[in-house]
Amino acid sequence: GKSAGRNAIRFFNPDMQHKVEQRASMETALSRALEQREFELYYQPQIDREGGLLGAEVLLRWIPEPGKPVSPAEFIPLAEDTGLIVPLGYWVLETACLQLRAWQQQCPERGFSLAVNISARQFHQHDFIRRLQEIIERSGADPCGLKLELTESVVLDDIAGVIEKIDGLRRLGLGFSMDDFGTGYSSLSYLKRLPLDQLKIDTSFVRDLAHSANDLAIVRAIIAMGHSLNLHVIAEGVETAEQKVYLERYGCDAYQGYLFGRPMAAREFESRFIVAAAR
Ligand code: C2E
Ligand code: CA
Ligand code: CA
Numbered sequence: 001g002k003s004a005g006r007n008a009i010r011f012f013n014p015d016m017q018h019k020v021e022q023r024a025s026m027e028t029a030l031s032r033a034l035e036q037r038e039f040e041l042y043y044q045p046q047i048d049r050e051g052g053l054l055g056a057e058v059l060l061r062w063i064p065e066p067g068k069p070v071s072p073a074e075f076i077p078l079a080e081d082t083g084l085i086v087p088l089g090y091w092v093l094e095t096a097c098l099q100l101r102a103w104q105q106q107c108p109e110r111g112f113s114l115a116v117n118i119s120a121r122q123f124h125q126h127d128f129i130r131r132l133q134e135i136i137e138r139s140g141a142d143p144c145g146l147k148l149e150l151t152e153s154v155v156l157d158d159i160a161g162v163i164e165k166i167d168g169l170r171r172l173g174l175g176f177s178m179d180d181f182g183t184g185y186s187s188l189s190y191l192k193r194l195p196l197d198q199l200k201i202d203t204s205f206v207r208d209l210a211h212s213a214n215d216l217a218i219v220r221a222i223i224a225m226g227h228s229l230n231l232h233v234i235a236e237g238v239e240t241a242e243q244k245v246y247l248e249r250y251g252c253d254a255y256q257g258y259l260f261g262r263p264m265a266a267r268e269f270e271s272r273f274i275v276a277a278a279r
């Protein structure tokens with residue numbers, strides 16, 4: 001109608017229109033993708049100071065066309081907006097637990113763990129603990145090998161409720177890691193209260209570690225603070241031997257990054273890391 005004319009002119013900025021259409025078609029494609037089995041889990045090794053395998057981070061891939069994986073950075077925000085992240089997140093947990101059981105059987109003597117990213121929206125579902133418990137039981141995996149990576153956005157509200165939920169899951173044997181540490185809004189007083197096992201230093205602090213005195217100071221401080229809270233500290237995005245030398249010097253407990261291996265399909269991870277470790 002005529003009265004909508006002025007707003008319509010603003011809305012039909014061609015660039016914006018294009019973005020809206022792109023988003024809508026991606027939303028449709030994404031909602032079909034679960035049924036069409038277009039998702040796959042990749043695994044990236046986590047390595048201790050002695051070079052031993054600790055486990056892997058589980059990283060979601062959307063592969064709508066063969067050979068053309070879409071980064072989760074592009075679709076996770078949309079999946080969160082639409083709520084698809086909830087069923088998708090349970091699919092990730094189910095698939096990861098089945099994989100965990102298989103790898104636990106292949107190297108039974110070691111404390112191998114898989115770290116799964118949990119979005120705030122999923123974590124805050126009222127039946128999250130019960131459903132996760134069902135998934136673990138059905139898979140036959142030992143829950144001690146399952147670690148959940150939470151971001152600071154999870155603790156934005158209702159810290160008491162979050163602590164209670166983490167405690168409930170800890171009683172099942174699960175571990176907890178604070179992901180992307182230092183990039184969010186959580187305060188140190190939150191960190192002190194949360195029953196975590198691990199801090200994960202974000203890539204953004206690791207990237208220029210060897211050339212930035214500020215980043216070096218931040219990384220040192222995070223490691224020292226993590227240790228004083230009895231947390232295991234892992235760095236992500238470790239790409240160079242130089243970065244590793246600094247992290248090692250300041251007492252970082254573990255590393256993850258292209259220097260040790262890119263995220264890879266289960267079969268490749270198994271032949272490169274599980275079979276080698278079981279020997
Ligand atoms: P994140 O949790 O911080 O995961 C680490 C990201 O860094 C991954 O990106 C990984 O591929 C990338 N990476 C690993 N090593 C290096 C390195 O040496 N250098 C550089 N430059 N990057 C490295 P990816 O796989 O694209 O995932 C992006 C984000 O999507 C993740 O960030 C995580 O927040 C989210 N995500 C991934 N999988 C899931 C999932 O199953 N559920 C949820 N809720 N989020 C997920
Ligand atoms: Ca993560
Ligand atoms: Ca991270």
Ligand code: CA
Pocket residue numbers: 180202203204236
């Ligand atoms: Ca990160």
